Amino acid sequence: MKDSDLGGEDLANPTREELMSALFANMVIQQSEMALMLLGKAPHPQTGQTVQDLDGAKMFIDQLEMLEAKTKGNLSKEEAKLLQQSLTGLRLAFVQAIEGGIPASAPDSSPAPLPNEPPKQEPAPDLQALSAEDSRKKFTKKY
Secondary structure (H helix, E strand, O other): OHHHHHHHHHHHOOOHHHHHHHHHHHHHHHHHHHHHHHEOOOOOOOOOOOOEOHHHHHHHHHHHHHHHHHOOOOOOHHHHHHHHHHHHHHHHHHHHHHOOOOOOOOOOOOOOOOOOHHHHHOHHHHHHHOOHHHHHHHOOOOO
């Protein structure tokens, strides 16, 4: 029974390194979820509606990239893998959102809206309405 008590004490009193690792993972996940919500991949937690704000999503992705650059060589293998996987998924989602794969008014992030051709075509005029200069600004960062 003392072994189980020790296990409980270890969970109740994590080391500073374990605590920092958990906080880091929590921050990466929060930033990723915010970016996904702004890309229209996840519903807003309070309203349940999807929102698409590419500039806001790009800011969260850029923050994670900054975190990756500033912490390079200082992360555990698990932390580095979590950060890299999050960035890879977010970059792919960002490119899909720019290409118009997800309409801003989609009720959820499931693949169901993708087979419908008309919703894909509706956001296209908005993208075409952007000037060539604005379009180039959105693609200056590699994703």
